[in-house]
Amino acid sequence: MFEAIRGRRSVRRYLDKPVEEEKVLRCLYAAHWAPSAHNSQPWSFVVVRDPETRRRLAEVHRWGRFMAEAPVAIAVVGDPGLSSFWREDLGAAVENMLLAAYAQGLGSCWMGVAGTEYEEPIKRILGIPGRLRVLCMVSLGYPAEKPTRGRQPLKSKVHWEKYGVQRDFEEPRFPS
Amino acid sequence: MFEAIRGRRSVRRYLDKPVEEEKVLRCLYAAHWAPSAHNSQPWSFVVVRDPETRRRLAEVHRWGRFMAEAPVAIAVVGDPGLSSFWREDLGAAVENMLLAAYAQGLGSCWMGVAGTEYEEPIKRILGIPGRLRVLCMVSLGYPAEKPTRGRQPLKSKVHWEKYGVQRDFEEPRFPS
Numbered sequence: 001m002f003e004a005i006r007g008r009r010s011v012r013r014y015l016d017k018p019v020e021e022e023k024v025l026r027c028l029y030a031a032h033w034a035p036s037a038h039n040s041q042p043w044s045f046v047v048v049r050d051p052e053t054r055r056r057l058a059e060v061h062r063w064g065r066f067m068a069e070a071p072v073a074i075a076v077v078g079d080p081g082l083s084s085f086w087r088e089d090l091g092a093a094v095e096n097m098l099l100a101a102y103a104q105g106l107g108s109c110w111m112g113v114a115g116t117e118y119e120e121p122i123k124r125i126l127g128i129p130g131r132l133r134v135l136c137m138v139s140l141g142y143p144a145e146k147p148t149r150g151r152q153p154l155k156s157k158v159h160w161e162k163y164g165v166q167r168d169f170e171e172p173r174f175p176s
Numbered sequence: 177m178f179e180a181i182r183g184r185r186s187v188r189r190y191l192d193k194p195v196e197e198e199k200v201l202r203c204l205y206a207a208h209w210a211p212s213a214h215n216s217q218p219w220s221f222v223v224v225r226d227p228e229t230r231r232r233l234a235e236v237h238r239w240g241r242f243m244a245e246a247p248v249a250i251a252v253v254g255d256p257g258l259s260s261f262w263r264e265d266l267g268a269a270v271e272n273m274l275l276a277a278y279a280q281g282l283g284s285c286w287m288g289v290a291g292t293e294y295e296e297p298i299k300r301i302l303g304i305p306g307r308l309r310v311l312c313m314v315s316l317g318y319p320a321e322k323p324t325r326g327r328q329p330l331k332s333k334v335h336w337e338k339y340g341v342q343r344d345f346e347e348p349r350f351p352s
Contacts (some may be wrong), residue, residue, distance in 0.1 A: 039327075088290070090264060151208055158204055163303045163304060
């Protein structure tokens with residue numbers, strides 16, 4: 001698990017190879033087991049394989065090219081009527097989805113949608129009702145690249161007892 | 177990893193046993209390796225062990241009792257200036273934190289704060305600057321209970337190609 005958390009990266013290039021249904025369903029199942037406020041499970045998922053629909057989605061979103069290239073694109077849909085914390089609940093669900101993808105040898109890319117000009121066109125293409133929101137699109141496929149990405153030192157992000165009280169410490173190591 | 181995703185639960189009762197610093201840091205490190213829009217890492221963390229501060233936090237939040245009882249409470253702080261997707265980015269980070277807690281034998285509980293009447297009082301107690309937001313509080317400790325919780329059938333959450341097109345399928349199984 002620690003290896004998945006540390007090793008997962010945004011993959012934007014994919015092999016021309018279909019993704020097994022079983023693997024897609026495991027990604028969705030992982031997302032569905034995320035925590036949510038009062039276990040409200042305020043999410044649903046639209047799984048898109050159809051190339052023409054993916055092409056239309058890709059045209060709408062500035063970073064959408066991956067949705068045309070990846071064999072699977074998933075719209076992560078939130079219901080604000082079920083939870084006022086829907087954005088963070090869905091964020092937790094997406095992270096589980098990406099970890100499950102990585103653990104199954106798949107690459108994924110998370111594209112933010114909620115609150116952007118891409119949200120309404122995507123809702124129209126996928127027939128998503130007005131009361132619902134699209135948090136993001138996730139592309140899934142076998143990776144054709146191995147991107148690397150760093151992080152700021154953890155100590156710059158941690159405060160002790162009060163905000164502004166920081167101290168030096170070594171970067172933790174995950175158990176192997 | 178699948179076991180952690182499936183097995184993690186909100187734990188609200190804790191043993192009177194301190195949590196090793198190393199384990200707390202691993203939880204934060206896991207959170208820090210979450211994805212975020214443009215790798216903006218729009219999070220920071222305030223780690224609270226002081227019993228008096230935890231008592232004050234617990235008094236503020238309706239569900240805050242766990243923060244007084246658990247040996248560690250963590251404020252998950254977001255910077256909307258770094259990302260307009262900060263809520264979902266932090267949601268992903270929190271899920272990593274909870275999974276890392278579970279994998280180390282710790283229990284945790286996620287308490288929503290952003291947008292509630294608890295947010296300003298918590299910011300005051302912890303000295304968090306006005307431009308920042310508190311997404312949530314997370315309690316950490318050795319569990320004194322083993323809660324269970326279910327999910328709706330996955331098939332009720334999945335749509336195929338278009339929203340509203342649903343079909344029957346067996347619940348996926350995670351590899352063991």
